Amino acid sequence: MKFLTLSFLVCFCTTVTGDAVQGTRTSPGSYGPPATVGQIQSREITESSGLAASRVSAGVYWTHNDSGDGPFIYCLNTNGRTCGTWRVTNAEARDWEDIASGPGPISGRSYLYIGDIGDNDSVRPEVVVYRVTEPTVSTSSFNSTRKRPDNTEPAEAFRMRYPDGKHDAECLLIHPVSGDLFIVTKTLFGNPGVYEAKAPLQTSQITTMRRISELKVPSIFRGVITGGSISPDGTRVALCDYFQGYELVLPGGSNNFSDIWSQRMVGFDLGVRKQGESITYRSDGKALLGTSEGKSSPIVMVVRK
Numbered sequence: 001m002k003f004l005t006l007s008f009l010v011c012f013c014t015t016v017t018g019d020a021v022q023g024t025r026t027s028p029g030s031y032g033p034p035a036t037v038g039q040i041q042s043r044e045i046t047e048s049s050g051l052a053a054s055r056v057s058a059g060v061y062w063t064h065n066d067s068g069d070g071p072f073i074y075c076l077n078t079n080g081r082t083c084g085t086w087r088v089t090n091a092e093a094r095d096w097e098d099i100a101s102g103p104g105p106i107s108g109r110s111y112l113y114i115g116d117i118g119d120n121d122s123v124r125p126e127v128v129v130y131r132v133t134e135p136t137v138s139t140s141s142f143n144s145t146r147k148r149p150d151n152t153e154p155a156e157a158f159r160m161r162y163p164d165g166k167h168d169a170e171c172l173l174i175h176p177v178s179g180d181l182f183i184v185t186k187t188l189f190g191n192p193g194v195y196e197a198k199a200p201l202q203t204s205q206i207t208t209m210r211r212i213s214e215l216k217v218p219s220i221f222r223g224v225i226t227g228g229s230i231s232p233d234g235t236r237v238a239l240c241d242y243f244q245g246y247e248l249v250l251p252g253g254s255n256n257f258s259d260i261w262s263q264r265m266v267g268f269d270l271g272v273r274k275q276g277e278s279i280t281y282r283s284d285g286k287a288l289l290g291t292s293e294g295k296s297s298p299i300v301m302v303v304r305k
Contacts, residue, residue, distance in 0.1 A: 049097055050227060051279065071092060073099070083137050089153065100173060114129065114155075116130065118169070129157075131155060132153060163211055169183050171239060176232050180257075186224055187222075227278040238288050247266055250263070270288075278291045
């Protein structure tokens with residue numbers, strides 16, 4: 001179903017002139033030109049659908065495949081070299097779409113949040129977000145594979161429900177300080193919605209999220225948001241679709257993160273990607289990286305000016 005959606009977009013794109021497509025890149029120069037800094041080398045990673053920078057290991061990134069894989073997360077460095085494969089204990093993989101790093105119940109510990117939030121046909125009565133302690137990367141983990149994976153600590157499962165029906169989504173965001181959770185929906189028509197679940201998240205019951213905003217994407221493709229990330233200092237939100245990136249910036253003097261959703265989205269060039277579905281801030285917040293679905297995906301980076 002996802003590939004039908006992408007085919008529709010590509011066909012739609014061909015009806016628009018190149019100047020019109022280029023016109024959606026509205027960056028005032030916040031980021032430099034995209035550069036390919038690496039290539040995913042693991043043959044096990046064929047559909048990199050999410051990307052998250054480690055909060056404990058500099059230059060380390062976490063990714064996962066789209067639907068069809070098991071509950072595995074993969075470790076990469078900036079150049080795309082693998083540093084391990086982990087099976088997420090107590091998790092299932094129906095349609096994993098995004099991953100984020102953030103805080104959790106134990107202060108000072110880093111956690112990974114994995115969004116099983118894909119719903120192409122809008123039929124799921126609830127979606128699931130898993131939270132697991134970020135694994136420790138060591139030289140001994142470099143040889144782990146999907147057939148012989150390392151195992152994470154047991155994951156917690158947070159069952160989520162939208163307050164206004166069923167939605168497809170590929171973008172999961174975790175605030176780096178509060179731990180609040182956000183899902184941005186994906187839609188072919190109309191504006192994507194932003195839904196929030198306040199921390200602390202609950203495993204004992206289904207959480208009904210709150211719709212807090214909708215986004216006006218400066219693109220002819222409008223609501224096809226496929227990934228996102230919040231900067232380490234909590235002042236920026238980066239989003240992407242198949243073709244480019246976008247950013248929202250908290251206004252100066254504001255300490256209320258909710259204000260960010262009313263700001264103007266600004267587009268920037270993320271380079272040519274086969275099917276771009278992931279974006280993350282570098283651990284220092286001064287650059288953004290993205291991957292693509294497909295084997296041997298390039299790793300693209302843009303540096304903030």
